[in-house]
Amino acid sequence: MGTPVNIIVGSHVWVEDPEVAWLDGEVTEIKGRDATIITTDGKTIIADISGIYPKDTEAPPAGVDDMTKLAYLHEPGVLYNLACRFSLNEIYTYTGNILIAVNPFRRLPHLYDIHMMEQYKGAAFGELSPHLFAVADTCYRAMINDHGSQSILVSGESGAGKTETTKMLMRYLAFMGGRSGTEGRTVEQQVLESNPVLEAFGNAKTVKNNNSSRFGKFVEIQFDKNWKISGAAIRTYLLERSRVCQVSDPERNYHCFYMLCAAPQEDVKKYKLGDPKTFRYLNQSNCYDVANVDDAKEYLETRNAMDIVGINQVEQNAIFRVMRNHATTFKAAELLMCNEKSLEDSLCKRVIVTPDGNITKPLDPDSAAFSRDALAKTVYSRLFDWIVDKINSSIGQDQNAACLIGVLDIYGFESFKINSFEQLCINFTNEKLQQHFNQHVFKMEQEEYTKEEIDWSYVEFVDNQDVLDLIEKKPGGIIALLDEACMFPKSTHDTFAQKMYQTYKAHKRFSKPKLA
Structure with a gap:
């Protein structure tokens, strides 16, 4: 928890509070292990001395732009510094070469315009205010100077802002490595336009986040020997298949279903659609709309993005046919272009193979419903994989790329009253990332200090x-x-x-x- 320090009467400290996390105050008495603290808002708290932390009384009121400048690098000190900066609309803060972003939950277009990109282009890291463009620029320069591939990890809990951050990082890399005046659709344009397509089919409203990524994504942006973007590949992981059939209040299924229900009238007719409340897989929760989201507008933007990433009109029509929620086997067979009897048999019967031949047994209603849901999940999962493959083949990969920059955006840690196996996989992935972080920030750094015989105090961390x-x-x-x-x-x-x-x-x- 940072530099060890003696707590004495008169010390300014932080003490834990169940409502606001930490309160600051002054120690007025110490008896054995108990310290009495009078907080700045007049409360008297008695706490175990091991649970209170020294406050830096000389820290500037506006906070510091790099946490390594703090006298005490402990939880209350870090949180207070972030809060001070956030109150002044400073959402970014460094900890060495790590960038911490605090989600403002509103659009800040001035922070990400071309003028801002121009400012960070080539600027030394730490020279300007903390910003994710500085991280992207450092990454791009490191690739050129060290002639090595780089990766940017974007991690945080659900709703922290990872997906938006990833999009901004990709925009900056496209700005640095783009080809001006290229005819037709450029690689970087297609990479950026892949975002709305993947979000439509892979994102959903959850309890914590109105646009939660329900899949993990690693985007490899490939560069040629002139450091210009020459290709790209999108790798996806762990799509949350169960959401297709199982949605709890106040969440929604994948965005694309609601977009399709809100499509222009001719499309609604073509795909035999209507009110989402009439579809079994959409009406399990009472949530059909998302605040400040226009599904009809998003539908048109998604179709436009599909055009740009090379999914033609015939393929788009096929996608929406497959997506259509099935009301009867007749409609399902018609939309999937398969034999109705074969489809019905596969859902309602099972075949047992015996040495004397095959025995066909009818399934009970619950088992048949299980088969139906399994089919829906598999079809949707395969559709998602097909869309990703289509985007990749359309963008094109450069087999002779000199280097690549990878941007990792996995969905964030979440914990519910009942957690599914998928949730275990998601949280386990986040724990793996945390270990990677521990390895680089604590273990390797501290080994380096020991090797170089630097006098330092060991930083405790949860391994x-x-x-x-x-x-x-x-x-x-x-x-x-x-x-x-x-x-x-x-x-x-x-x-x-x-x-x-x-x-x-x-x-x-x-x-x-x-x-x-």
């Missing part, structure tokens, strides 16, 4: 490697146990749970729920 091992280690990790359980025909949720309780009973990072 999550044991959590990662618990989940992913082979053999014996949770995922390995789950793989094993899936191979045994008599496995159930309960037998899997019992196996985990047995295997990890002594593991400090695993606890058995007190209730069933």
